[in-house]
Amino acid sequence: MDKFNVIVIGAGPAGLKTAMRLKRLDFNQKILVIDKGTYPSFAACGMPFYLEGLVKDFDDLRKTSFGSLRDENYFKNYANIDLLLDYLVTEIDPESKTVVVLNNVSHDTFRFQYNKLVIATGSKAIVPPIEGLSIEDENLFTLKDPSDSIKVKSYLEKNKVNSACILGAGLIGCEVASSLFNSNIDVSIFEIFDWPLAALIDKEIGLYLKKQMFNNGMEIFTGEKVVKFVSKNKKTIKAISEKREVNADIFLICSGVRPDTEIAKKAGLEVSTKGAIITNEFLQTSNPDIYAVGDCIEIKNLLTNKTFYAPMATYANRLGRLVANNIMNNNTQTFDGSIGTAIVKVLDFNIAKTGLSEKEAKDLNIDFETVYYSGFDKPHYMSESNKINIKLIFDKKTDNLIGAQCIGKKANVDKTIDIAATIIQNKILNNKVLNLDLSYSPPFSNSVDILIQGFQIYENKKNNMYKGISFEEVKEILENDKNMENVVLLDVRSEDEFKKVPSPFKNVINIPIDYLYNSDLEYIKNKKIIIYCGTGSRSYQASVMLKSKGFREVYNLEAGVSGFY
């Protein structure tokens, strides 16, 4: 029986990263990687872009940056790694430290011995138990494995597909919707929650995104559950929710993934209630000679101090390296955990999140304050300047930033969210953030970076320089005071802007801020004044003015008109 220093089950990014790193640490080790599939080290995150045609060739997702196809020969020649593809591990015997392997084609079985074992079996697409959902239908797909993207692409090429129906507006659902829409396919999306990406972002940003998807021509049905699929001649023809029926030429089930851990469970390794393998901080499973890495494990959330399931390529890669280091160096490196950073492009909109959402902060009973604001990622006089809406969440006790979310058309939200992630993860104090020496030149950023502006706004809010109010709160006030007896809505934008971008409210007074200071407003002095402008900046200035004149109940609509258009 062949004996290996390390056997890795799974040739995805996590497994192969582990194997490659092991060889770099000691090239003379014997390493075996076993995978039940055909395409090792496949860049699964590129699938939506392959469907859209932005990635021309399926093999581009299999190649290195220098153009080598990562097949068995590549791993053999480049790193002297033995790679068995289309082989299924049917059993792990921790006692004898062996694995039993079945050849998918010949059905022969083999047995190999390991010194250390790494489980990197990844995840499987979730197929929700909905009446009539037939995963065998030729036009209904999940999008998880390399072969899925081949099947979908091939179906799109061979059939006239004018419409697609997508189940789930999570990360993958939104990306696929965007890809298909950009390929001139009509797209309808069903989402159980009230806005897209609901597991990531809060209502303000979520409803803003929903509006943009709708305005661009997508059908998106939120808060709606598909209760039935109708299938005919091996084709799904219809999805039915409580409210409507949607016919489509193609159906995509984007209901998330779950850990693929049958083999681990069978070997008696501990798994979570969600079925993910439980590891310690060195990524050892309940058996110290067996490590686990990638989409089959749960990781710690640094902010909640609980483990959670976060099947993301960025963890897979970095943790593969860490597992190899720990195998070679006797468990010296630990994984701190995740803070839930994520980013996605939907149409031309970039959306990102890091840290806690408002909902997560509430669940943790944190006493928090939010700021929601709108601005430009570069000076307004530059043509590449893009609007960006940002929500920041601060812990009121420590003043620390604990969460950030942003959205903007073509805006470089990745920079904003990555600086925010660095701040959150390292608990950098606000006075240090206000002093951060970030780069500035007009093609790149503002003289005061858009993220730092948010910290300035928080400081103003904390010092009671203004009272913020959200669109939802305004709506509630107006509902309770239908005749507007005690409330005034004051739009301080210019007359031009007021005409061009209509107010989201009725019965509004428009006094451009230039005229405000000298206007006679005594007649509304005792009312609740809600001021708004384009982004929240002029309304802030206006609220300062009115307070200097003795007005007491003055509120500034956060992010202004930009917050919801």
Add this chain to the structure above:
Amino acid sequence: MDKFNVIVIGAGPAGLKTAMRLKRLDFNQKILVIDKGTYPSFAACGMPFYLEGLVKDFDDLRKTSFGSLRDENYFKNYANIDLLLDYLVTEIDPESKTVVVLNNVSHDTFRFQYNKLVIATGSKAIVPPIEGLSIEDENLFTLKDPSDSIKVKSYLEKNKVNSACILGAGLIGCEVASSLFNSNIDVSIFEIFDWPLAALIDKEIGLYLKKQMFNNGMEIFTGEKVVKFVSKNKKTIKAISEKREVNADIFLICSGVRPDTEIAKKAGLEVSTKGAIITNEFLQTSNPDIYAVGDCIEIKNLLTNKTFYAPMATYANRLGRLVANNIMNNNTQTFDGSIGTAIVKVLDFNIAKTGLSEKEAKDLNIDFETVYYSGFDKPHYMSESNKINIKLIFDKKTDNLIGAQCIGKKANVDKTIDIAATIIQNKILNNKVLNLDLSYSPPFSNSVDILIQGFQIYENKKNNMYKGISFEEVKEILENDKNMENVVLLDVRSEDEFKKVPSPFKNVINIPIDYLYNSDLEYIKNKKIIIYCGTGSRSYQASVMLKSKGFREVYNLEAGVSGFY
């Protein structure tokens, strides 16, 4: 005599930011801002883009993001600030707390009293003392004040300008060179130092930039001093260096700026040897009732612990806010200092720097290690993927990152440098950086962020997993061993790449990495082996292979061929 709570001298970004913030903190204060020029709150950083025509209208650089022109009326109506333009402050009397002001047109003088005074007089262009340099010539300009950009633009519009000669390849010199070049004007640049942006970046990045500028068609003469200008009929016609004469239709002096502090010196305030006003951490001058802010002061460099002159808009803006806070709240906010972050766009190349350069680290006697590497800012299969070359500098004693520089065509270096700045300024430990939860999705970044890759490389280097060597070091070895008796250059790129992108060296052996492990290399086993590839990644793998075969002297050319092409 009119008395004001605060008088601000200078209506640039720093002065007006101070004034606006003061009014927000207490709208009822009387604030006077005095400026000798005509254009308050002008976005000077936008001037190169105005010259290029990217900013269409001069007034765009004077407007707010919501389209209001920031003139006297604007500041009066928007913030009830009194703004005197074209008035020169001729005297500050700290005893009586008064300023004497001269009307530039009528030559009348006035006297105003202040409670607190803020000096924000900014900077002046340096005109170096070169024989024949005549600043009065109609085709020779500096580029500092709003009026300068009007003059240059008007000259470009009214005259046939085919060629420009620029003195100085610092930030402004490079930006202007780029603007004019993009406007189809032949550009020649003289720079005293050996590469452009020499005050910011080290040799590797600097020579790389120089090569790109040259390859794109700019003439750039580094290490060359202009010793004479020749002028005829009020026009400069020629710049003469030790090596050559350059004729041009237009000449731009971009030799930097110096603080404009005559009035401060006259008032007896302390200034540095460079003439910049010295302030404490609250930005008070040697007279506690007088603050100073913006390009007329020196600021602290957090990393050297010395003050230095850094006339940048980003400090001006943030410090204006801080001065106002300190005036109103009795000096409660401090400015930590700068870490020397800067960014610039030259042609399509983005170049940025933060922290210490190698030269600065040497001057501070820091025991440091560098890594220089090349990669892509996004996955190679995405069409928007751009090459980026990065140099990181680590303090060997603490392992902390202390400096970062990068360059890349269209690459988002601003993100990389801003994360690096956040890490450096907050002394985030390497194991925390390796765990940073940054955002990943193919349109934005790599699954392991390009900056984090550098920290992984540093860890490898520190653990002696490879020995790095620089292009300059290789050159030196080859010069000392002209017949290559003890050294072998091993190119492990594919045959295709080897043909397409020629090796920068002669007498090279090309063995694509796929064939390396099984090649018989015993005959060179006792030589010094210098391995290189496209970016440094395959050569690293190759060096691991050779070491496993008992090779001892194996070096990996950092950043590979990408490092110098």
